[in-house]
Amino acid sequence: MKKILKNNDIVLTGEYLGVVEEYLPDKNSTFIKDGAIFATKTGLVNLDIEKRKIEIKTHQEEDRKTVKVGDTVIGSILFIRKYSVGLNFYTINKKVHFNSYFFGNVHVSQISNKYVEQIEDAFQVTDIIRAKVVEEKENEYDLTTSGKNLGVIHADCSICGTALEKIAFNKLRCSTCGNIESRKLAHDYGEINEHLRY
Numbered sequence: 285m286k287k288i289l290k291n292n293d294i295v296l297t298g299e300y301l302g303v304v305e306e307y308l309p310d311k312n313s314t315f316i317k318d319g320a321i322f323a324t325k326t327g328l329v330n331l332d333i334e335k336r337k338i339e340i341k342t343h344q345e346e347d348r349k350t351v352k353v354g355d356t357v358i359g360s361i362l363f364i365r366k367y368s369v370g371l372n373f374y375t376i377n378k379k380v381h382f383n384s385y386f387f388g389n390v391h392v393s394q395i396s397n398k399y400v401e402q403i404e405d406a407f408q409v410t411d412i413i414r415a416k417v418v419e420e421k422e423n424e425y426d427l428t429t430s431g432k433n434l435g436v437i438h439a440d441c442s443i444c445g446t447a448l449e450k451i452a453f454n455k456l457r458c459s460t461c462g463n464i465e466s467r468k469l470a471h472d473y474g475e476i477n478e479h480l481r482y
């Protein structure tokens with residue numbers, strides 16, 4: 285009896301997947317013999333219904349490609365440009381991806397629902413922020429930190445490096461040198477788990 289494959293079905297190396305009339309086989313994970321398609325590795329079925337494409341992916345590969353619009357990510361600010369900040373992120377929807385990182389940008393208009401005049405009033409290099417993916421662009425992602433739960437979740441004093449403490453709405457103070465800084469803070473600033481710091 286013919287088995288109809290669904291997305292995320294587990295198949296074994298050498299397992300019959302279908303015929304070339306049904307699917308467009310993927311070169312890297314399938315092979316064709318006499319018009320029939322077989323898996324060249326054990327993994328999860330990935331069907332592209334529109335293109336009729338069949339592909340076998342391993343769990344790890346699947347993990348790395350799961351950045352989608354609407355995902356929540358955690359990353360650290362790498363640099364500040366005039367109208368945006370760049371960051372790398374390893375954490376997607378609370379899962380930490382140690383083997384690869386993704387690159388994202390937050391445009392000044394996406395920082396807050398309030399007007400942000402200077403990016404430096406919202407973010408500094410090395411801040412850890414929680415953001416949401418709004419658009420996918422090749423290998424980069426456009427992110428937003430507009431929203432109560434989004435924004436900076438950890439920041440160090442730009443003078444002495446001590447972790448800053450929240451003293452008021454979007455205001456932080458260094459307990460070591462007394463420096464006061466502003467940020468676009470997430471509501472749970474300072475409450476993040478240690479394992480999210482990298």
Ligand SMILES: [Zn+2]
Nearest residue numbers: 441444458461
């Ligand atoms: Zn300080």
